[in-house]
Amino acid sequence: MTPSAQPNPSDQAWQIHPQLLADSVPIIHLPICAIRLLDDQRFPWVLLMPRQAGLTQWLDVPAAMQHQILDEIQLVSTAMNTLFKPRKINLATIGNQVDQLHIHCVARHTHDAAWPNVVWGHGTRSPYPTLQRLALANAIAALLKTRSAPNSPTAR
Template sequence: MTMFHLHDRLQADTAPIAEWPLCRVLLMDNRVWPWLILVPARHGLTEIHQLSREDQHRLVDEIALASRTLETLFSPDKINVGALGNLVPQLHIHVIARSRTDPAWPGPVWGSGFAERYSPEERDSLIRKIGERLGQK
């Protein structure tokens, strides 16, 4: 059995929050948006349809939990969910809380030019806040 390995780019651009039955939950290091990334801990996957049927259902449940968490904590106008993989081929799903007042609204966050890393204190505080909420399934 091949071990799961997080893609180097995801490793560099995120911080871990939790490990769920299917996905690793990561915080995108961009303080402009509350932004989670879910990575199914399965080796070699690039597309959702490559997951087993059971894991596809689990993925939808985990996306919903991540979405509800961001909705509860940040009261966004919209939750964006996407699995692009154009730069990082490893299957991963973006769950982003969007607001009409954010700098890229209504356009996509990708390629918007808006990026600002968290300070270590901000990042750690947000990880605790989200992690506590995620524990309340």
């Protein structure tokens, strides 16, 4: 699995939902998903967005693509675990407010603002300072590039 700045062929009609676009910043494109950092410094939080139009829930994803997305979830979760050393990695596909399929990957700590409850609907989002946001996105991208290199165990 090699990260890329190149869109996949199904990108033609795919667009990021305006709310997700407003709430997050780009990190990298993996073969199937666009990876974005949710701009909330209270929680280390990444979104995986399959770049195929018309996907609103997991049931919409073709089986072969589901397996690829699971590989990307594993890759992102491992990077988040390495970078943030959390107590837990929370994964979810909620979609009640934004219908476009996206997968949340949140690194949770016992001292975070919402622990032990869920992060959704907890308090007000607190955007990262610009330089911190860019540094964090770059650090996550670097880990994803390293872990998905051709000789990496995650590569196929």
